[in-house]
Every structure is written in structure tokens, then in C-alpha cells.
Amino acid sequence: MKKSVKDLIILENECLNDDSHKIVFQAPDVDSDILPGQFANVLVKDSQTTFLRRPFSFYDVDVDEKSFSLIIKKVGDGTRKLCSVRPGEELSVIYPLGSGFTTPEKDEKVLLIGGGSGIAPMMLMAKKFAPQTSNIHILLGARSQKDHIVLDEFEKVGNLLLTTEDGSIGEKGYVTNHSIFKEISSFDKIYTCGPNPMMEAIGKIAKDNNIFCEVSLENTMGCGFGVCLCCVTPTQEGNKCVCTDGPVFNINELKW
Amino acid sequence: MVKLAVNIDKIQLKNPVLTASGTFGYGKEFEDFIDLDRLGGYIVKGTTLHPRQGNDYPRMAETPAGMLNAVGLQNKGVDYFIDSIYPELTKYNSHMIVNLSGSTVEDYVIAAEKLNELEHMPAIELNISCPNVKEGGMAFGVSCAGAESVVKAVREVYKKTLIVKLSPNVTDVTEIARAVEAAGADSVSLINTLLGMAVDAEKRKPILSTVTGGLSGPAVKPVALRMVWQVFNAVKVPVIGIGGIMNATDAIEFMLAGATAVELGTANFIDPAVTVKVVEGIEDYMKRHSIDDVNDLIGALEV
């Protein structure tokens, strides 16, 4: 699918909890080429402090309904403004951008791990590959029960595992403390998106156990399509752009 | 039909809209968004004699109506450009211009000699104003003697149109402009980014890995306009206006202040199709004001 910059109509804006919203965009040209891990770069209107676009991973793409949705967590003025958008209004979006996660082989056992807003690409990942393998485990981590969102949607697409730092739901601790890691060597592939310390810890476990592992980085971006060189991450082959060479990287490429 | 063509030295641009180096990649990244042949020309990524990794992340900080960058001229070197990028770019008929940086006069000269051989590249833009690399760039552009020494040396080996890009980080930009004109520049472009800084109060740390960086975007436009106006009144060679241009009105303001052409930089990040919209907007403005030739706008400010 070609990249484009378009004004898209907002179909829905659903408040998920105090922090996060699910926003559905009407996108007449979406097709099944959009890969989990790819992102959209959204222009924020009416924010004094927001000049550049804001990147968000695709959470869901509905080719039949010609729409896609993003999950946006409020962390600053840009995301706060986006979460106040009303159905019927338009937002300018550049999409689809970046590379996607590698498709797992048929019947491989995969573990998807999401933390914070990093859960978004894991939904598209699970949906896209559910028909191919019955062996999808999804591990989501959050501070507390109220920070866990869209659990009902995740339950439909894989075996859902949870952690919370306060133990209010699921196992207590960080995602890497979850008991599933006791049997980690039975997994063929691990895919993860979330805060860097979380992904680094997962990457280390994957390396130690010789398991294929891809991470989706969230570096701040200037353009989102490979021309400003502001989003780089050091790799074995020098600095690479997170927006075009990534956001998805194999952990062996990174200098972690 | 309004006439949009302008001349920079020996080259004719089909319209006054160019792209600013470091904000347009190698041009081909924009293929999905615009028809590159609609542009007057496009200035590609800052290139140096040897490959450079650039500075560490974070290299960017957003600021009110703009951004700071400290990319530090990450590029694969002039030979890579000539062998792997240039051949692919010759398919466009818009003028391709490379932006050349260096840390020594010798580096500039060797690279310029190589670029002089490229048949489909009618001009280079000499960057003597990059604020993000320690060992050079801006060091040349902030003194008349420094600027003169690079431009003179490059002039001897580079036979086509030589545009020199000026730094705003000086006390009197007209002195530098006159010095590079005297040293043989065919045109001057300005401004490069303004040296700035951003602080994270929570962490008590600078945001950029390099502490300071270059400011661009609408925040710099008034400074850029003032400098273009001053330089237009100080030199005879054509002036190319750069700095915070986001739409056709901004572009026209620069032309009225004396710019023969304009470069769009940071605006490309916000709207990758902005350049073509600016070409169309200039045309509309001319029709509305019954101006047949865009050259009539250059320096037409009534003061």
C-alpha cells in the first residue's frame, strides 16, 4: 500500500479508562497489506506546544469496514488533544509507515508481550495470525487493574496472561516475573512492544534462550518517513531510522 | 498562464520552490506524496567527503512552533551518493542539487571536484553553516575569512552554479554574504538553523545529546525574513530564502523581501505534500494580484 497524507473522518472515540482512548478512523484505502507494528502519524490541531505529528501503532485494521483504530494514551498535550476529538471531525494522518513484525510460521508457538501503550500492535498481531496458529499467548503488564484496558478484546484472540505491579489482577510483578517464563524455551517466537527497560529485559531472556525476538521501538520522531534522521537507534550496522528501518527490530540487530 | 520560472545564475528553475537540505532525504522518499517534477528543484541530504554516523539520539527536541535538531550530518559519504543515489535520481527532470559539508577546506574541495563531474547536477549548495558538528561546518560560516577561504577553494574546482548557504549565527550576515560573493559564489541561500537549546526540567538535563542544536520551523521565520532582506540589499547575486516557510503566503513574503527562490524544510515533516501546494498557492496569488511574471515579486516590498 502506498503511503499517503490524508484528512480522515473520525468514526468513534471510546474512552477506555482515565488515560486511554480508542479512536476509529474512516480510511477508504486501507487494505490487508498493513502489517502489525506499522504506524500512523497524526497531526494534532489546536495545541500550542505540539508542532510535530504524533506516531501511533495500528491497533486494528478493518478492511471490510474501511477503517482502522488506534489506542492513544494521554501523556502530554498532543495526546490529550487527540483524545478529545469528536466523531465527525477530521484529523490529518500519514499512513501506513514503518516496517511490521515478521509473520510467524504456521503452528509456531508465539508469545506477544505488551506493556503500557505497547499493547496496541499486539492486538493487530494476534488478529492477523490467529487463523494461522492456535498457539498465541498474549502477556500484558500494567501497574494496576484499572490500567489494563481492552482485555475482553484480547481474550478473543489468544490465551491471555496478565501481570500487575500491585497484584490487583493477574500475577504480581513485572511481565518478566510472570510464570510463563518458566516454560519460555517452549516458545518459537517472542514479539514485544512497551517501555524500553521492559523490552531490554525480555530481549535478554530471549537471547539467553536462543529464541527469535522482535521489539517495536518508540523513539521520538520528526517526520516518520525517513527524511529527518532524528529517530535513530544504534544497531550492529550503525545508526538506523526507527521510522523506516523499524520500528520493529530483531534484538540481534540492536546493541542491547 | 502566469510565468513561474526564475533563474539562479545559469540555471532556470521552472518555479521558485526548492526543498531544504536535511529535510527532504534524497527526494525519492517523497515519491508516494508528490510528483517531484512539479518542483523548481530539490536539494538533497547534507553530504560529506567521508561517511558520518551523526550524533547520538536524542537528536531532536520539539519547541513552540518549531524544532531543534542535532543530526550532525549523518550520511554515507560523497562516493556512495555518486555511485548509489545519483543514478537513480536522474529520472526526475527537476533540478537536483546536493548540499555539501566538510570539516576542512581540503575535504570540501575533493568532494566538490567529484560532484563537478555529474552531468545531471547543475549546482551545489555549500553548507558552511551547520551548527551541529564540532570540527567544522559553521566554523567556516561565522567569519568572513573562514567563509572566503572555503568558497575560493571550491570555486577553483567547481565550474557549475555554486550556491553558498549562510549561517544566521553571526553578528552581521551581510558581511559574510559580501565575502562569499567576492570569493565567487553565484548565489547565497539563508538561513541555516539558529543555534538553540532545550532543557528537561524534571530530569535537570539537556534534551539533546549534544546539549545545543539548530532551531527551524515557523519560530525562525521573522529572523530569516529580516536576514534575507538585509542580504538582498547587500549583494548582487540571487538570494534563496529559507526559514519557517509553511505555505505559499510565507514563500511570497520571502520573495517580496528579496528572495529569487525559496527552500522548504521543516514544513515537509508536517505535510509531505506541502511543496506542490506552495507552487499552486504562488500561482493563485499571482492570478489574484494580476501578476504575470513571478520575477516581479522579487524584492518588490514597498518600504
Ligand SMILES: Cc1cc2nc3c(=O)[nH]c(=O)nc-3n(C[C@H](O)[C@H](O)[C@H](O)COP(=O)(O)OP(=O)(O)OC[C@H]3O[C@@H](n4cnc5c(N)ncnc54)[C@H](O)[C@@H]3O)c2cc1C
Ligand atoms: C512507532 C511508535 C508507535 C507508537 N504507538 C503508540 C500507541 O499505539 N499508543 C500510544 O498511546 N502511544 C504510542 N506511541 C507513543 C506516542 O507517540 C507518544 O506518547 C506521543 O507522541 C506523546 O505526545 P504528547 O504530545 O502527548 O506528549 P509530549 O508532550 O510530547 O510528551 C509528554 C511526555 O512523554 C514523553 N514522550 C513523548 N513521546 C515519547 C516517546 N515516543 N517515547 C517515550 N516517551 C515519550 C516526553 O518525554 C514527555 O515526558 C508510539 C510511538 C512511536 C514512535
Ligand SMILES: Cc1cc2nc3c(=O)[nH]c(=O)nc-3n(C[C@H](O)[C@H](O)[C@H](O)COP(=O)(O)O)c2cc1C
Ligand atoms: C532535521 C534537519 C536536518 C538538517 N540538515 C541540514 C543539512 O544537512 N545541511 C544543511 O545545509 N541544512 C540542514 N538543515 C537546515 C535546513 O536545510 C534549513 O536551512 C532550516 O531548517 C531552516 O528552514 P526551515 O525552517 O524551513 O526548516 C537541517 C534542518 C533540519 C530540521
Ligand code: FES
Ligand atoms: S522520524 Fe524522521 S527519519 Fe525517522
